[in-house]
Amino acid sequence: MVTLSRRLPELWVMAGQAQLRYGVVASKVAVPAQLGSGWRIGALDPAYAAEVLTTQVCEQLKAMAAVHPDLNLGIDGDQLVVLDPPRKDAEILAPWLEQLATVAGAIDAAAIDSWVQPEPPLRMRFYQHPDWYWVGEDDSLLETTPVKRSGYDHGTKDVIRGRDGDGPPFVAFVHEWKTRRTESYTDSEGRSQTRTVVENHSETILGFQLPARMPYLKVGLRGIGRGISFESGAFNDQFAVHADDTKYAYDVIHPRQMEYLMANPPATFECVDDWAWFEVDVHSQEVIGHSSHFLRGFLSRIPRFVWRNLGLQDSPYPPLDLTPSRGA
Template identity: 75%
Template sequence: MDEAAIAVLIVILLGAAGITWGIVALVRRQQYIKSLRDRGWIFVNSPAFDAVERLGNPPFGLGFRRRPDDQIAGLTSLGRPFQVIEYSSEHWSGWVGMVTLSRRLPELWITGGETQPRYGVEAVMVPSQLGPGWQVGALDPAFAAAVLTPQVCEQLNVMAAGGPGVNLSIDGDQLVMLDPPRKEVELLAYWLEVLATVAAVIDDTPLDHWIQPVKPWGMTFYHHPDWQWIGVDDSLLQTTPVTQSGHDHSTSEVIRGRDGDGPPFVAFTHHWKTTRTETYTDSEGRSQTRTVVENHSEPILGFQLPIRMPWLQVANRGRGITFESEAFNKQFSVTAQDPKFAYDVIHPRQMEYLMANPPAPFRIVDDWAWFSTGVHNQPAIAHSSHFLRGFLSRIPRFAWRNLGLPDTPYPPQDRTPVPDHGE
């Protein structure tokens, strides 16, 4: 048998092996699904987003591309609703299991054993009554102390004894845990019963003081309750500083919102195409032309200001206005339509703030502040929103009055008042 025939035979054998393995995997999956349904549980191959819509704490509530996949749902032996679901976003992918609590409660994070705190969690670490190797995080330490009764701690230690680690959280009316043992149905059933026991003890704990309101329906963002997912809004192409060249312009991942009393923002990705003709030489040495279409995208992030302002730009480096701080001049380049306005706004405390909290380059144009973040994601929006609120609060009152406002629209958030250099 020559080498060509051997190669063909190998390809045929590999193809046959692949088909066989695919059939085996399909049969095993069907057997697994049947074993779930034999217990009275529901299996959904491609659940809708509303399967996780009510969840807002990590791994949920983060990212723009969130996708639930295989879902198992049902009731525990005592009738407590549960679901085990595969979930992915830009920041995390894996399986999550949860049972329903009787009340909506504040977020709480408990980790122990061979596990790590979840990405994106913003919480205060509090003393743990669970012993060495455990970490507990909460926004309200008093709530954490109220939840972790001796009975709850006992059940958590039982759960930890059955696996390599515990990564547990409270997300509204759901008690959520990462990495459920979903491959073995019997083990999963036992695991759900243990999780339901923890939930029952929490339900019996007097926690009504901390009951939370119902979360608005829809895609929400962790710790940003006033952000709203829009998705697509091509009307923004007419009102924002997008690249004008090219064709087939469109928007995606549009978000509107604000943080607290900060300025409202709009953020999205702008897509467009360009077409060019290039010359090349074919295999016979003849000159030919072809049309090349290239795809482009850029992030757009703008905050609406309460009044029109003179043009002002703060960049990382370059030639600009000279300020009294040499360290500031080395780190930033400020250019402005009105140098006096720049000096009024970029005073010594403002320079300290900028150096301590370096922002993405931004420019003020009329009544908008546009940031060049380089990326369109949740952390970039949140960082710019937080920075700009602090920046605006440090603009002296006389500067706002010169613009036509009676006083600063953004009072200082710290205890030290912003110096009013014009008074």
């Protein structure tokens, strides 16, 4: 990585057989004539890419590709990042680094001040999720979240907090603990013995804070039991809904909400007081993002009178045309 003088939007430049990194959000844009064939450019805004890739920048990129044919370069904030440098050969690496610095200098010289990005908070963040941040460990969560209580040596890891836009804030982490049991066995001399076995366990916790305390409601695929019967046979065949208040369930799971659920089946989730907890097996950015997007759409489809009955003046989540795709 080489530091740039300004924080800029992302831009991806690939030559030869270089591949765009998995998960990157970018559109293919036109390759400048100065680069010639064999290149691929990715950016969110083609106008930005055109202003960055000046003749001087293109000349320096071509010089680098002459030494490193599968050049894979990207702008990440105020860093110019290149994958797979020739680090095993010092005689090649030294001039190659000088070329990389020259590319950075050419980008710094480009007239692109209108694209400068604001300085983000000093914390570990997530790609395409500016309001997510990494916590790491926070064992106080063991007292306030629905973790398993059995065993001993409980702890948290990979704690993430954040929200997506105006969606509900979330907390996600892995809970680890141990259990101990005694088992019998027969030793090599045929005698009965006992030994203590320690087993390690883990579970994924994902919860979203709701804007009001809500009556208990659990929604999941039919495997969680028969549940409340709704007017849609197709919905009843696919989902099971459990609630302490049947009328409340009918108010929330109305025909339009059923259509949304059937089109975008989520992981099983339950609303308990002012939290919605999702039953997920994987702790990943993809799972958190998909659940966040789904829940925002679910909450936006709860009628206004329900929110008013819960003590709010209006819906905290205005209706949006949200159709989350799997893995979004």
